[in-house]
Amino acid sequence: GAVVSQHPSWVICKxxxxxxxxxxxxxxxxxxxxxxxxxxxxxxxxxxxxxxxxKATYEQGVEKxxxxxxxxxxxxxxxxxxxxxxEDSSFYICSARARSGGNTIYFGEGSWLTVV
Amino acid sequence: DAKTTQPTSMDCAEGRxxxxxxxxxxxxxxxxxxWYRQIHSQGPQYIIHGLKNNExxxxxxxxxxxxxxxxxxxxxxATLRDTAVYxxxxxxxxxGNKLTFGGGTRVLVKP
Numbered sequence: 472g473a474v475v476s477q478h479p480s481w482v483i484c485k486x487x488x489x490x491x492x493x494x495x496x497x498x499x500x501x502x503x504x505x506x507x508x509x510x511x512x513x514x515x516x517x518x519x520x521x522x523x524x525x526k527a528t529y530e531q532g533v534e535k536x537x538x539x540x541x542x543x544x545x546x547x548x549x550x551x552x553x554x555x556x557x558e559d560s561s562f563y564i565c566s567a568r569a570r571s572g573g574n575t576i577y578f579g580e581g582s583w584l585t586v587v
Numbered sequence: 588d589a590k591t592t593q594p595t596s597m598d599c600a601e602g603r604x605x606x607x608x609x610x611x612x613x614x615x616x617x618x619x620x621x622w623y624r625q626i627h628s629q630g631p632q633y634i635i636h637g638l639k640n641n642e643x644x645x646x647x648x649x650x651x652x653x654x655x656x657x658x659x660x661x662x663x664x665a666t667l668r669d670t671a672v673y674x675x676x677x678x679x680x681x682x683g684n685k686l687t688f689g690g691g692t693r694v695l696v697k698p
Contacts, residue, residue: 477630505685514674515631515688564630566686574680578623578630 473499473569477579484555484586491551492582494565500545501567505576506538509562521548555586588687589614589677596693605662607692609675612656619680620651622660624671625691631674634660665696 474497484490494504502523507515519540520528527540539551548567552559566578592610599605611620619638623631635642635649637658642649648661662669674691678684 475630507688514690515625517685517687520685562628566630575633575636576621576686577633581628581630583628 473497473567473575473577475565475567475577475579477563477565477582479582480580481583482585484584486556486586487554489551489553490555490584491549492563492565492584494548494550494567494579496546496567496569496577499567499569501548501569502545504542504548504565504567506540506548506550507564507566509564509581515564518550552584555584557586560584560586588679589618591675591677591689593673593675593689593692595690596695598695598697599662599665601667601696601698602664605665605669605694605696607660607662607673607675607694608657609660610657611675611677614655614677615679617679618677620649620655620658621676621678621686622647622649622673623676623686624669624673626668626671631688634673636680667696667698670694670696 476495478493504521506518509515517530518533521540521542523542529535542548562581564581566576568576589611619636621636622634625631634646637649651658672691672693
């Protein structure tokens with residue numbers, strides 16, 4: 472299957488700082504990428520849909536000014552958690568739709584964020 | 588997206604087939620059935636998907652009932668590494684459509 476990579480795998484940051492997570496499609500082009508958040512023992516919650524060359528579409532209740540999404544190329548989307556607080560600590564996962572793969576969605580490995 | 592219903596958890600024996608059910612009684616004609624699994628602390632892994640016909644790949648088989656109201660994912664010879672949460676999702680296969688995850692089935696493969 473297609474490969475989606477996230478970086479970093481885990482990050483610890485101080486309250487009030489910002490942290491950026493990258494999501495790359497390694498062997499295919501992705502016009503659309505998706506960002507999810509997952510708290511322990513819970514299911515994945517979709518945060519936003521990232522569209523190459525245009526603004527992201529955020530799900531209801533997700534603050535767009537806090538979770539900045541940039542999709543500058545067909546292989547890279549970034550999620551920046553601004554002014555992070557301990558309650559933002561979570562597992563963040565991106566996914567991308569591979570057009571060549573019949574529009575199947577593939578997921579990255581996830582990024583653990585801990586805000587202290 | 589059609590709602591899917593899965594058992595919360597199930598155990599299966601190593602080396603035996605694991606049959607994971609999923610109900611999607613309100614599925615529409617253009618919605619596919621997708622299966623993903625998530626091993627602890629990892630991103631979800633694509634397993635298989637289908638529309639009407641049964642499908643098989645190197646990981647699993649997908650059996651969809653004729654009325655498409657339910658399906659079964661079959662892991663032919665479960666191993667300990669198959670322990671994971673398995674998600675069944677009904678979704679239109681289109682460029683902008685996103686996957687919405689339910690609670691999934693927590694599968695524990697026991698030796």
